[in-house]
Amino acid sequence: MAKVKGNGTIIEKRRGVYEIQLSCGKDPATGRYRRISRTIHGTKRDAARALDKLRTELGGGLSIDSQTITFGQWAKEFMTSRRESGRVGASTLANDQNMLDLICSILGDVPLCKLDARMTKNLFPEIRKRREAQGYRCSNSTLQHYHALLKTCLKAAVNLDLLMRNPLDKIEAPRRDTVARRALDADEAGRLLHCIDVSEQAALEALADKESRQRPSDIQDRDFLRGIRDVSYILLVRLALATGARQGELMAATWRELDFASSRFTIAQAMSNGGEIKQPKTQSGIRSIYVDRSTMMHLAAWKQLQAELLATIGVAQDDSTPCFCSSVGDFLDKSGFQKWWRVWRTKNGFETLKLHELRHTMATQLLGAGIDVKTVQARLGHANASLTLNTYSHALPARDEAAANVIASLYSAHSEPVPIEAQIA
Template sequence: MARATKGDGSIRSKGKGVWEVRVAFGKDSVTGRYRSVSRTVHGTKADARKVRDELRKQHNSGLSYDGSRMTFEEFAVGVWLARREKACEETGRPAKTTVSDNRSILESLCKYIGDARLTSLDHYAIDKLFDKLNEERDKPLTGSRLKKYYVVLNGVFKLALKYDLVIRNPMEQVDAPVCEERKRNTLEYEEAGQLAARLDDAEAEAYARIGALELGRDERGRTDARTRIAGIDGVSRIIAVRIAFATGCRRGEVLALDWASVDFDGRRILVDKSLTVDGDLKSPKTSAGVRSIPVDGDTIGHLRTWQERQAQYLAGLSIEQTAETPVVCSSTGGHIGTSNFSRWWAGHRGELGCGDLRFHELRHTQTSILIASGVPVPTVAKRLGHSKVSTTYDFYSHSLDEEDKKAGELFGEIVASKRFKLVS
């Protein structure tokens, strides 16, 4: 086959449905070398012509092909991930946990395509990659996990496209993995009432336990300096459940609350930060995440009692309670870690009548009850910290469907109870 002349493109068959496209751009005036770019295309010859035409268009627009020899690992880890790590360090976005997960995903991907040239990875190669990801595993990746792989790959190629290292993003032709829809468990009205009653009992028992432990210490004549007050964390965890149940806040948001966040007179709780799995406090992702949530008087009453008692307990550690003191505190007065709290919840939720309910599903419970009680969805979205009302609609469409059925039945009852006179 003759060499392609400057600006022309050649298309050569490499097998059924596989084509090699090559476009020459003449001699480089600086290096004296002939410049050309080639692509392997999976599809029809018409698909190959489109790629050839795109290569011509890109060259005519003055785009560079200096990165055509860069491998996936060189760009994905050395450029894309490095940018995210720097942004995380400087701005806190993305979060450390997200960047760590990104690195883990790239390590898995690089086992298969790390040495492949960035420009050689088309949608066909990516489809094959997703198949390989599960071949060596005893347990296949879940749909939600595969989607994270998809998101990372899409991010890598979008940046490569921005830098003119590829002529198209192959992920645009790859179907995103379907996430299995996880059933959202919630408590029914009666179950929610039972939880409220059991929280009262559990809280009283937790206070009694501290009293018994302190009495035992006094009876033993212990007067040594103390580093912890046993039982404080037990009350704190019950308070955390109470807050989540009353506000619909996420785990990290509840564990990050300090006393400055509680407006006793206004009966509100301010959410302006969240505790990460690394123990760091971070701001919400969106401005809507910062919110002041009205709460009921009973919850405020329990918080007021806890504030007074917590101050007494911490004084025994020579710690002064301040506006920055965590509402949900450990036995030493600091924050309770997210993993620590989750382990406790898994072991005690049954005692509270929550069965196998995840802590996050207390959020679903409050939302479903509010929607079912006729609270406008925009109001619910504001409480949840959703920046878009559509997010609330998407997450709680099942509750809205039930309300839609009730609305239909209500309209029928209204019409049936009225007599309409037709006027000719």
């Protein structure tokens, strides 16, 4: 913390230009006297006001570095600290860096201490303008991500006494866009399950045919398996429909997470967009959910067959082996799955279906069937029930008619019947 010495000095350099100087005592590291100087354009009264503001800021606890560091320099320091903390995933760091690069192209040269609410408020229309000029869509939800990152960045500056206050505390975040969440109805989900059954059988038969045509010499020397990915892909979709798990959670699943005795799937890790296997962001993301017996039977048969196939390329299946594996027994690639999924869904009449919409399907169907919100929340891995209600409130009116009939039957059971003639009269 800088220690302010004296009232400071105002020096007139030329007409309309003043230099203000303020002594901050000795630097404890070097033993040298420190002095801050600023050039002020205006009247002597303007210079006096600037000196008073500088004295107040330093006297209030701001670091002396706050007067010299630019936002761009602080953003670089902020990102370095995030990387070294080890608490942020690689893909998140990459996205944050891209967003901060754009912010720095606008505010990078501005002294950190000069940032105010008006300047940061004007930032977001400029971000939208520049992104759209580059050919990118910039929704309110995207701007909300920029707002959250910048607010975190400036909060860290406040914590290190580089800012008196966070200017974004006074700026309301852009309102998130309303997203239309599509969910399959019961008939569509049934048809999808039938397509999964047919595709799984076809993939297994194709895999068996490829294996039967392998020559003994080829089997002995090979180091990958043709067709094992296709079976993995379709079984991943089967488990997605049954559990509503996210794509990253399914792609990171190993046999350790599947308990066939209790018919439960424990979700304890997830794959990032960059292919990194990591733990969920929150403790609520780690969950154990029940899986129907039919789905578990398919997975149990696949586990046995997978072990036999991997053994032919010298890979021993164990608890850490991915349930849905690549041709060499490793985790699947997200981009490879997405390419397969686009072809498969189109072939089976679900041209626009996103895998994440199977998650919406499960939640919507369960709530519509009267399953309590807490149970649905636990299966989805939401932090609280209010998030589940806010996200899937559209599914609740489906039970409204049934609720009205229940109320009517309860009341009528305790009321005295009135003749029809009397009601008409």
